Amino acid sequence: MYDVAVIGAGIAGMEAASRLAQMGYEVLVVEKDGRAGGHVAGWDRLFPFQRNAANLAAEMLKMMDRGKAVKVLVNTTVADVQRDGQHFRIWLSDGQGVTVSAVLITTGFKLFDAHRKEEYGYGIYDNVTTSADLERMFASGKPVTTKKGERPQRVAFIHCVGSRDEKVNNRHCSKVCCATAVKQACEIKQMYPDAEVYCFYMDLRMFDRHFETMYLDAQTQYGVIFVRGRLSEAAESIDGRIAIKAEDTLMGKMLKISVDMVILMAGMEAAEETDKLAGMLKIAVGKDGFLNPVDEYLQGNFTREKGVFVAGACTGPKTVSETLADARAAAVSIDEYIRDGSEEKSLREEIIEKIRNKRVEIRNRRMKNEEGKSIEF
Numbered sequence: 001m002y003d004v005a006v007i008g009a010g011i012a013g014m015e016a017a018s019r020l021a022q023m024g025y026e027v028l029v030v031e032k033d034g035r036a037g038g039h040v041a042g043w044d045r046l047f048p049f050q051r052n053a054a055n056l057a058a059e060m061l062k063m064m065d066r067g068k069a070v071k072v073l074v075n076t077t078v079a080d081v082q083r084d085g086q087h088f089r090i091w092l093s094d095g096q097g098v099t100v101s102a103v104l105i106t107t108g109f110k111l112f113d114a115h116r117k118e119e120y121g122y123g124i125y126d127n128v129t130t131s132a133d134l135e136r137m138f139a140s141g142k143p144v145t146t147k148k149g150e151r152p153q154r155v156a157f158i159h160c161v162g163s164r165d166e167k168v169n170n171r172h173c174s175k176v177c178c179a180t181a182v183k184q185a186c187e188i189k190q191m192y193p194d195a196e197v198y199c200f201y202m203d204l205r206m207f208d209r210h211f212e213t214m215y216l217d218a219q220t221q222y223g224v225i226f227v228r229g230r231l232s233e234a235a236e237s238i239d240g241r242i243a244i245k246a247e248d249t250l251m252g253k254m255l256k257i258s259v260d261m262v263i264l265m266a267g268m269e270a271a272e273e274t275d276k277l278a279g280m281l282k283i284a285v286g287k288d289g290f291l292n293p294v295d296e297y298l299q300g301n302f303t304r305e306k307g308v309f310v311a312g313a314c315t316g317p318k319t320v321s322e323t324l325a326d327a328r329a330a331a332v333s334i335d336e337y338i339r340d341g342s343e344e345k346s347l348r349e350e351i352i353e354k355i356r357n358k359r360v361e362i363r364n365r366r367m368k369n370e371e372g373k374s375i376e377f
């Protein structure tokens with residue numbers, strides 16, 4: 001029997017599982033993809049400090065496995081859940097059944113499907129791509145080129161694609177895409193110092209402590225050109241370049257420009273099947289599809305269903321550091337819930353004793369590993 005089931009092995013799920021294991025719990029992590037790491041494992045460098053994303057995810061995976069108290073099942077989903085008194089009985093897609101005391105949802109987000117903004121030409125024009133595609137190009141280590149393999153001389157980043165847009169039913173701001181655009185624009189300039197790089201934005205949301213510096217560096221150090229205006233249309237010319245039309249709302253003028261590549265800053269939406277999972281676990285979903293904690297201020301990881309917790313981007317767009325802080329907070333909430341949750345005093349004491357013994361066992365195991373025994377991954 002596991003103590004906690006974590007659904008989703010992105011950085012939120014891995015961090016929470018790791019912390020719970022350190023606290024002495026046996027954790028089962030259920031991941032629908034073939035590997036842990038979520039979106040971050042596919043990114044190249046992370047703003048604001050250019051941390052290598054794949055290394056971060058790999059490091060977290062190692063940490064999670066350190067005490068052997070976390071079992072990760074990949075290519076697996078939750079088929080059904082039923083409450084059984086103070087426990088949950090979970091049926092997995094592979095037919096297994098497990099019983100746990102608490103469930104943590106960390107299913108994260110899915111990228112807005114840029115095909116839905118047909119007027120921008122994603123999937124129609126060769127040189128219109130998304131920020132996620134560009135991130136993968138950077139991660140591949142190869143130079144960024146146009147479809148024909150040529151070096152781009154002019155690149156335009158289009159902010160707010162599928163976010164802050166009533167037409168696609170997404171009113172929310174995806175929070176991370178302004179910073180991602182600024183980071184990627186600088187990276188293009190590092191790769192091709194002579195290229196002209198434009199960012200078309202509605203307003204820039206560089207909200208965090210170090211983000212304004214990134215923005216200033218983009219202008220002063222890299223010469224990225226920021227244009228306040230929303231793209232109205234993009235069209236491919238015969239040579240494969242993209243002609244874009246936008247209104248420069250600061251100058252009050254229509255702007256027409258031909259570029260070699262257009263990068264769409266696709267926003268974040270709730271992950272697929274989040275609503276299905278919410279239905280099974282009887283927890284609340286917002287109009288925007290993200291999960292609603294019971295109280296954003298005081299109980300950000302609790303849901304209206306006792307024993308069901310949420311963390312990371314499944315409750316709305318978050319940066320990596322916000323996601324990790326949220327996951328740690330969820331682990332603390334779950335620990336408190338399991339230790340204090342049992343109404344029966346004898347049962348509570350039994351749980352506390354079990355956790356205490358597990359903590360000693362994990363510590364001993366870790367010390368053994370540090371003495372030179374190999375750790376299996």
Ligand SMILES: Cc1cc2nc3c(=O)[nH]c(=O)nc-3n(C[C@H](O)[C@H](O)[C@H](O)COP(=O)(O)OP(=O)(O)OC[C@H]3O[C@@H](n4cnc5c(N)ncnc54)[C@H](O)[C@@H]3O)c2cc1C
Pocket residue numbers: 007008009010011012013030031032033036037038039040043045046047048076077078106107108109110111131132135176180266267268271272273274277311312313314318319320321323
């Ligand atoms: C293009 C782009 C670039 C970014 N760059 C940065 C950056 O440089 N710096 C920064 O701070 N932030 C960045 N972010 C934000 C960062 O990606 C998120 O903060 C982070 O991914 C959130 O982690 P998460 O674990 O909550 O969700 P995710 O990364 O989405 O992980 C969720 C996991 O749950 C799994 N899952 C989903 N549904 C199920 C299910 N039903 N059953 C089982 N498993 C499921 C998924 O497969 C996935 O492994 C970027 C975002 C985007 C879109």
Ligand code: SF4
Pocket residue numbers: 159160161163164172173174175176177178179203204205265267
């Ligand atoms: S972070 Fe910036 S690009 Fe992303 S939705 Fe918000 S305002 Fe638009």
